[in-house]
Amino acid sequence: xxxTLFASLLLIILVAVAYTAYQENKPWVIPEEAKSRKNPLxxxxxxxxxxxxxxxxxxxxCHGDAGKGDGSEALRYDPKPADFTDAPxxxxxxxxxxxxxxxxxxxxxxxxxxxxxxxxxxxxxLLIRSFAPRAEKKSAAPSTAATN
Ligand code: HEC
Numbered sequence: 001x002x003x004t005l006f007a008s009l010l011l012i013i014l015v016a017v018a019y020t021a022y023q024e025n026k027p028w029v030i031p032e033e034a035k036s037r038k039n040p041l042x043x044x045x046x047x048x049x050x051x052x053x054x055x056x057x058x059x060x061x062c063h064g065d066a067g068k069g070d071g072s073e074a075l076r077y078d079p080k081p082a083d084f085t086d087a088p089x090x091x092x093x094x095x096x097x098x099x100x101x102x103x104x105x106x107x108x109x110x111x112x113x114x115x116x117x118x119x120x121x122x123x124x125x126l127l128i129r130s131f132a133p134r135a136e137k138k139s140a141a142p143s144t145a146a147t148n
């Protein structure tokens with residue numbers, strides 16, 4: 001009797017652990033309407049400068065100074081912080097999706113919707129985009145894009 005009880009307890013614990021691990025590695029589901037949102041901001045030096053400050057304070061410890069997902073705290077986490085220089089991946093996600101992820105967060109990444117304004121989060125989307133080369137052939141350099 002004792003043995004069966006012990007065995008079933010053990011089984012319950014194992015199932016719980018496996019379930020948690022499974023949950024944590026589930027793909028990040030983003031609502032379609034969030035994905036289709038467009039960035040209202042144009043890339044500009046001012047927006048990028050502001051974003052760099054925010055990024056250095058709030059994101060670099062996990063995502064790394066150059067967006068490679070290699071910040072000082074990155075090793076602690078599984079899944080690892082996203083690598084924003086991974087062009088094939090970055091070209092497969094929309095601005096709206098990135099905005100949603102920054103806003104909502106997902107363990108261990110904090111949610112930023114209450115800590116930052118919408119503009120600040122869209123600025124971060126612009127900055128994240130600047131870490132990976134775009135799919136389109138030769139995008140205009142930011143300095144020429146901001147001349148008007
Ligand atoms: C505590 C560490 C941590 C901090 C701080 C953090 N992130 Fe993350 N971030 C993560 C992890 C871990 C993931 C992967 C989460 C997952 O896939 O479930 C992630 C994923 C993302 C993604 C999804 C990318 C993709 O397409 O897979 C974006 C965008 C992102 N982070 C942006 C940011 C920005 C911008 C900041 C700062 C405002 C930030 N993160 C701060 C850990 C962090």
